[in-house]
Amino acid sequence: MKQIATILALSVALVGGLALAKEGVKDPGVRARMETMDTMAMNLKLLSNMATGRMDFSAGDAATAKAAALAAAKAIPDRFKPHDMDPATDALPVIWTQWDDFAKKADAARMAVELIDTDTQDQLKQSLGAVGRACSACHTTYRS
Numbered sequence: 834m835k836q837i838a839t840i841l842a843l844s845v846a847l848v849g850g851l852a853l854a855k856e857g858v859k860d861p862g863v864r865a866r867m868e869t870m871d872t873m874a875m876n877l878k879l880l881s882n883m884a885t886g887r888m889d890f891s892a893g894d895a896a897t898a899k900a901a902a903l904a905a906a907k908a909i910p911d912r913f914k915p916h917d918m919d920p921a922t923d924a925l926p927v928i929w930t931q932w933d934d935f936a937k938k939a940d941a942a943r944m945a946v947e948l949i950d951t952d953t954q955d956q957l958k959q960s961l962g963a964v965g966r967a968c969s970a971c972h973t974t975y976r977s
């Protein structure tokens with residue numbers, strides 16, 4: 834039960850305010866990195882819905898969602914490296930003054946997504962918590 838509550842909290846935290854976030858963003862690089870984040874969030878929401886039974890579990894759909902989230906997670910360093918800016922960004926400048934740590938956190942998130950186990954609903958549930966922690970670990974320091 835505790836795990837289900839964690840996953841629900843995670844999906845609310847990740848997807849809340851999504852539609853608002855990109856409004857008014859003109860810089861294409863900033864938009865692209867936001868879309869990378871949104872892709873991860875949407876696919877993780879789908880996975881957490883399956884893990885909690887809000888949605889029927891399908892190993893095939895779960896594997897597809899994982900693959901999409903993984904491709905996005907792998908793209909994080911390339912999306913942020915150019916230091917694109919926009920008044921509407923939530924990215925903190927400290928990203929580019931301690932890039933190595935940012936890149937390390939991106940890699941940790943990639944690894945957590947890679948370890949999502951989509952074979953069964955139970956395994957999916959077990960493996961999602963680490964992903965949420967990896968997302969939060971970066972947001973805490975690098976997102977306003």
Ligand code: HEC
Binds near residue numbers: 851942
């Ligand atoms: C290495 C750091 C890092 C990791 C890991 C990370 N994020 Fe982000 N995320 C950011 C930063 C920085 C922003 C702000 C981007 C901006 O506004 O330019 C952001 C923004 C977002 C947004 C808002 C996007 C928008 O449209 O404004 C969502 C949703 C999001 N992240 C979800 C996730 C999810 C889900 C994960 C885990 C799978 C994750 N993030 C992992 C750094 C990270």
